[in-house]
Amino acid sequence: MEEVMSNHKSIIIELNKEEYAIPVEVVGAIERMQHITRVPQTASFVNGGVLNLRGVITPIIDLRSRFNMPRIDPTDSTRIIIINLEKYDVGFIVDAAYDVLDIPEESIEPAPEVIGTVDVDYIAGVAKVGKRLIMLLQLDRVLSQESITAKGIEG
Amino acid sequence: MENSEYLEMFIEESKEHIQSLNNQILVLENEPENMATIGGEIFRSAHTLKGMSATMGFKDLANLTHKMENVLDAVRNDQLKINSDIIDVIFQAVDQLEGMVLDIADGGNGFSDVGDLVKALQAIEDKEEPIKSNKQSATATSQNLNSTNSNAIHFGQLDQFELAVLDQSDENGFNNLEVKVKLNQNCLLKAARVYMVFEVLEQIGEVIKADPSVQELEEENFELEFHVLLVTKDTPEEVKQKILKVSEIEEVTASVFEQKIEQKDLDSQAENNNEQADNNQQTKQGENKSKTTKAVGGKTIRVNIDRLDGLMNLFEELVIDRGRLEQISGNLKNAELQETVERMSRISGGDLQNIILNMRMVPVEQVFNRFPRMVRQLSKDLNKKINLEIVGAETELDRTVIDEIGDPLVHLIRNALDHGVETPEIRKTNGKDEVGRLLLKAYHSGNHVFIEISDDGAGINREKVISKAISNRVISEEEATQLTDKKVNQLIMSSGFSTADKISDISGRGVGLDVVKNTIESLGGTITIESKEGKGSLFSIQLPLTLSIISVLLVEVEKEKYAVPLSSIIETAIINKSEILNAHNKKVIDFRGKVVPLIDLKQVFEVPSDQQNDEFYSIVIIRKGDKMAGLVVDSFIGQQEIVLKSLGDYLGNVFAISGATILGDGQVALIVDTNTLIN
Known part of the structure; x- marks a missing residue:
């Protein structure tokens, strides 16, 4: 994880009025909200589906559902962030996507354990940039099927 | 290395030669009297294989082939009587060769311990009449005779077979040339130039050896110069001119190569030279013949499967866009546009689709041709006599299906041999021919290909199957009494089942047949069994011609669209709510006299x-084998050709969904897996 953290360029996204950072090199594209085909049985925990992204069927995860945040209807600012992973691409639905930001390494602190009652293994760290508090996402944990399934059963 | 054009060609051709070795040796075993013709074929394959692997620098491969070739040569020239033991050893050798080639194909270096087999082959060879055992030394001798002790600096020690080739060519009026090629200093792509030079060389003759080795040359592991040992009919000057046509070549020298080897035992063998020359003569004739045959068969090209897959992908995109265009033109209702779109649909939907799909079709022969060997080996292991007949090997199937169908077929054949066909003694007492018959048959019918495996063995013993099934808790005793013969036959494909009293390592513990069934069903096919006790069994596999483009019925459920494969639909119906009955808390309907669950x-x-x-309910009646079910949907949208796409690794397997497709409007529709719904 060190390597990812030492790379400071990140895309800043908004979820439930909070800001999160995704390393810019894994982001393949940022798309406007479009029709998503619901896939049965995956829906309950990620509100997921698939999308036709230029001829490739791409799985989509609603990050709000993933992080157990209240669901909202898509707005004009809703975006789909396409993440390129080694084996496949996957898209995240987020409330909004902003700028690319340089996050200085010294501003990054480990994830505070007090953040809530939920286990937040998908947060790699927290950075304070000016007055903004930005949470760095640990993508492999966000996508990990086990932790999603576990959550799904809990909820 | 893996990307090297040579290597790919080498691997492909080696596979072909190995296959042809397999086939011909089998024929040879059955008709030893035709040694003259068949032996020639076998010998040529072995010989070519040897030459190719030596050129590519695969020593072990070349070494083994060389020994094999010696044995084959002796057989061919009637110095050795072919028998089953020799055939066994040769088969082992061929197997090992295949293993090595596969290893090379997987990026390995083809190293393998060939010592034992080489010894075994040598032993066979040594059994020949005394005069023959000198043959090899004769080869060495003749080389030694003209050795002048100076120049082989560039080629190090030549192998025995390399020397043999040189020797043969010498005596047949070919020139052995040592070619030195120097590249221009500014040459950027040295490997490319080397490749071009080799291409020229291969047109005019045969490259015996290169220094640095071909491998090193391809990896650009050399300065500017390299040396090649070439066997050709051209004169040194001609060769030189031809190579100079390749650009960025600074200098070429070609001179007659003279072998120089430490003189070893010079004595005693000269007398054999005559005989050696005779052999050479025959070899050469054989080679010439094979060259003529090659020239005649040559109206095909070899295309990398990746390119075909690429073409297929692009075509799939086109199909999607076509769907979209049709939709748009339908909405716009512009006569001219509609006409054009219709025309385009006809071309891309009919002719183009056929051509592209046909390009991916491969004869089942590719799978079938390994079975004769397998059956031979199995019948030996099992002490049974079996005559394998193959019909319709030219039947074509999509490559993706071909890749998957091999293992299930192997399993079924093993099963038929192990459990089906009886031992010769039993067959005799039952008044059957001692030799069991196994028929492998492939044919087209409609949009499907059928592959049938039938034997005239014991068939399926109903009582045995039922009692096994009960003891293995596959069914209960009450169920057993009501089973039809067909149901009983299907039982042997349920998991945890084995009818052989003794578990053998041939067809295993009965975990296999259900795997066979699953594989075939995952390919969109079906398997049925017919059997008459005492008369034999027939396993019939039905497979779709292609997997990637299928016809579906699009249906709507609330706002969502789903695609149901047309191949599993019997018909659609709209029924009144009052026609729905309840049976055991399940909704059923009476459909043409049959009770069908909804x-x-x-x-x-x-x-x-x-x-x-x-x-009213809209219902799609689907079937799987002889089971039926009715899918309740909201409305039918219509029939459409769609491109099957996978849901991807992340979502993995979703229950009752076999994949997805992109519709004309760009949205994704999920494809219903009807097979899992009926169970």
């Missing part, structure tokens, strides 16, 4: 919905 897609796919009280 499956509500809304429930299966957890479609969010508010009201559910329609007066």
Whole structure:
């Protein structure tokens, strides 16, 4: 994880009025909200589906559902962030996507354990940039099927 | 290395030669009297293989082939009587060769311990009449005779077979040339130039050896110069001129190569030279013949499968866009546009699609041709006599299906041999021919290909199957009494089942047949069994011609669209609510005199919905084997050709969904897996 953290360029996204950072090199594209085909049985925990992204069927995860945040209807600012992973691409639905930001390494602190009652293994760290508090996402944990399934059963 | 054009060609051709070795040796075993013709074929394959592997620098491969070739040569020239033991050893050798080639194909270096087999082959060879055992030394001798002790600096020690080739060519009026090629200093792509030079060389003759080795040359592991040992009919000057046509070549020298080897035992063998020359003569004739045959068969090209897959992908995109265009033109209702779009649909939907799909078709022969060997080996292991007949090996199937169908077929054949065909003694007492018959048959019918495996063995013993099934708790005793013969036959494909009293390592513990069934069903096919006790069994596999483009019925459930493969649909119906009956808490309908259970897609796919009280139900009747079910949907949209796409690794397997497709409007529709719904 060190390597990812030492790379400071990140895309800043908004979820439930909070800001999160995704390393810019894994982001393949940022798309406007479009029709998503619901896939049965995956829906309950990620509100997921698939999308036709230029001829490739791409799985989509609603990050709000993933992080157990209240669901909202898509707005004009809703975006789909396409993440390129080694084996496949996957898209995240987020409330909004902003700028690319340089996050200085010294501003990054480990994830505070007090953040809530939920286990937040998908947060790699927290950075304070000016007055903004930005949470760095640990993508492999966000996508990990086990932790999603576990959550799904809990909820 | 893996990307090297040579290597790919080498691997492909080696595979072909190995296959042809397999086939011909089998024929040879059955008709030893035709040694003259068949032996020639075998010998040529072995010989070519040897030459190729030596050129590519695969020493072990070349070494083994060389020994094999010696034995074959002796057989061919009637110095050795062919028998089953020799054939066994040769087969082992061929197997090892295949293993090595596969290793090379996987990026390995083809190293393998060939010592034992080489010894075994040598032993066979040594059994020849005394005069023959000198043959090899004769080869060495003749080389030694003209050795002048100076120049082989560039080629190090030549192998025995390399020397043999040189020797042969010498005596047949070919020139052995040592070619030195120096590249221009500014040459950027040295490997490319080397490749071009080799291409020129291969047109005019045969490259015996290169220094640095071909491998090193390809890796650009050399300065500017390299040396090649070439066997050709051209004169040194001609060769030189031809190579100079390749650009960025600074200098070429070609001179007659003279072998120089430490003089070893010079004595005694000269007398054999005559005989050696005779052999050479025959070899050469053989080679010439094979060259003529090659020239005649040559109206095909070899295309990398990746390119075909690429073409297929692009075509799939086109099909999607075509769907979209059709939709748009339908909405716009512009006569000219509609006409054009219709025309385009006809071309891309009919001719183009056929051509592209046909390009991916491969004869089942590719799978079938390994079975004769396998059956031979198995019948030996099992002490049974079996005559394998193959019909329709030219039947074509999509490559993706071909790749998958091999293992299930192997399993079924093993099963037929192990459990089906009886031992010769039993067959005799039962008044059958001692030799069991196994028929492998492939044919087209409609949009499907059928592959049948039938034997005239013991067939399926109903009582045995039922008692086994009960003891293995596959069925209960009450169920057993009501089973039809067909059901009983299907039982042997349920998991945890084995009818052989003794578990053998041939067809295993009975975990296999259900795997066979699953594989075939995952390919969109079906398997049925017919059997008459004492008369034999027939396993019939039905497979779709292609997997990637299928016809579906699009249906709507609330706001969601789903695609149901047309191949599994019997018909569609709209029924009144009052026709739905309840049986054991399950909704069923009476469909043409049959009770058919209803499956509500809304429930299966957890479609969010508010009201559910329609007066009429739209129903798609689907089938799997002889089972039927009715899918309840909201409405039918229509029939369409779609491109099957996978849901991807992340979502993995979703229950009752076999994949997805992109519709004309760019949206994704999920494809219903009807096979899992009926169970």
